[in-house]
């Protein structure tokens with residue numbers, strides 16, 4: 323299905339908004355892109371990057387005449403933004419979003435919208451730990467899933483149009499119920515981020531001497547948590563404020579399972595540990611087979627020349643210069 327929109331309004335222009343601008347432009351999916359953000363500095367950054375055609379800090383002005391509006395701000399800003407755009411929305415427009423939670427979005431956005439628009443919440447399951455307009459790139463959505471959660475009142479043809487827009491940017495698209503989305507994402511995304519924030523936070527609280535060793539020897543496992551724990555603080559604050567029930571449900575299960583592992587370690591129960599680690603290895607293999615990760619070591623990072631080797635002899639019997 324070929325797809326084309328006259329005017330795309332992006333409300334918020336960080337990693338996701340800028341990636342949509344670049345991908346939609348590259349694929350020729352829109353004639354005009356209007357860019358709205360709250361801060362003048364971010365607007366100027368977007369302008370310097372050439373992400374749109376119209377730049378404004380006025381959300382209503384951005385959506386006027388738009389046949390596709392996508393909210394791309396942290397979800398905590400949605401209520402105010404929906405109120406601001408509602409009076410200026412074009413009848414027949416599709417209003418969507420990219421927020422990481424969906425039930426809350428329906429709750430705070432839908433009541434403000436006129437019945438003449440089609441509200442189809444969305445969530446591209448694609449991102450990085452970087453934020454802001456310069457973090458975006460047009461390939462971000464390629465091969466990744468985008469979940470749409472249309473209400474039962476939305477005509478199928480409108481959902482099909484939005485799905486075609488995401489497919490044209492390289493995404494696979496699946497529709498589901500907002501509550502189901504929030505439960506699935508709680509365990510695949512939200513709890514893993516909480517665990518990463520927690521383990522990196524534990525290190526941040528260690529005394530300075532131990533902390534510097536953790537940083538130095540981080541490639542032993544810790545490093546891979548730090549990428550996730552470097553994700554945008556405002557965006558993730560909003561996720562945990564707005565998907566509380568599903569996160570608490572999945573966190574409860576996680577903590578129960580962690581206790582089982584704790585007992586196995588305490589009891590020296592090697593059979594249980596090995597059985598568990600064998601099951602988890604199989605999960606990673608299926609993610610690779612599904613094309614959602616590469617099998618390359620180091621999370622597919624290109625290998626750079628390592629820094630010059632440093633050898634240090636550490637004595638555990640105290641004293642002396644160990645250089």
Ligand SMILES: NC(=O)C1=CN([C@@H]2O[C@H](COP(=O)(O)OP(=O)(O)OC[C@H]3O[C@@H](n4cnc5c(N)ncnc54)[C@H](O)[C@@H]3O)[C@@H](O)[C@H]2O)C=CC1
Pocket residue numbers: 333334335336337338339358359360364394395396397399403420421422423445446447448449450451452453454455457554557
């Ligand atoms: N970062 C990620 O990996 C992913 C994020 N998302 C969702 O996408 C949305 C945007 O996230 P990112 O682009 O990563 O964030 P970001 O921090 O890179 O960009 C957010 C942008 O929103 C705008 N903004 C912030 N507060 C605003 C306000 N009060 N009013 C108007 N505009 C405001 C600014 O333009 C800012 O650059 C969030 O709702 C997030 O849950 C979805 C998938 C992946």
Ligand SMILES: O=C(O)C(=O)Cc1ccc(O)cc1
Pocket residue numbers: 421422446447448449450451511
């Ligand atoms: O950077 C990563 O690994 C992510 O997990 C990206 C991400 C963050 C938030 C989402 O709602 C979807 C994808």
